[in-house]
Amino acid sequence: MVTGDNPETAQKIAREAGIKNVLAGVLPDQKATQVQRLSQPSNKVTHNYVAFVGDGINDAPALAAADIGIAMGTGTDVAIESAGITLLNKDIGAVLTAINLSRRTVATIRQNLFWAFAYNVVAIPVAAGALYPSHGILLSPVLASLAMAFSSVSVMTNSLRLSQWNPEAGK
Secondary structure (H helix, E strand, O other): OOOOOOOHHHHHHHHHHHHOOOOOOOOHHHHHHHHHHOOHHHHHHHOOOEEEOOOOHHHHHHHHOOEEEEEEEOOOOOHHHHHOEOOOEOHHHHHHHHHHHHHHHHHHHHHHHHHEEEEEEHHEEEEEEOOOOHHOOOOOOHHHHHHHHHHHHHHHHHHHHHHHOOOOOOO
C-alpha cells in the first residue's frame, strides 16, 4: 500500500485489508515513482502486476503509471481519466469484486474461444464436404447454417452466465 496518510492510520487500514507492505507519508510525485519501481519488468517474472487505487488529483500520475489504474467513481475527473477502470461507488471492497469479475470474464472468453475453435475445426470441413468421398456424408446448407447459428448461441449463452455471477458467493 502506498499512501500519503500517516503511518499509524496506514498500518491500521493495511491490517484490516490484509496488506503486508505499507509505504506511508508518501508525497504525490513519489507515489508514481514507487508504482513505476514496482511495475518494472523484473518484478513481473512471477506474473505480479501493480494495481493502484485512487480518487484524487494527486493520484492521477500513479494511476497512469500502474499496470491497472482503478479510480473510485466519487473521485476527481483527472483521476477517473487517468485510470483504466472506474468503480461506480466509493466502497473499497468493490476493487476485489472488480478483480474477481475480470478473472471470471477472461476465463469465459477463453472457454468461448476454445469451444468455437474446436467446433469450427470439425464443422467447417464436414460442411465443405470432406466426409463425402469416404463416407458419403454431405451436410445440406440449411443444416450447416443451423449448426453455425447454434455455435453462436452457445457462445452467447456461456457469456450470459456472467450476469448470474454472485460476488459474495464467488460463484
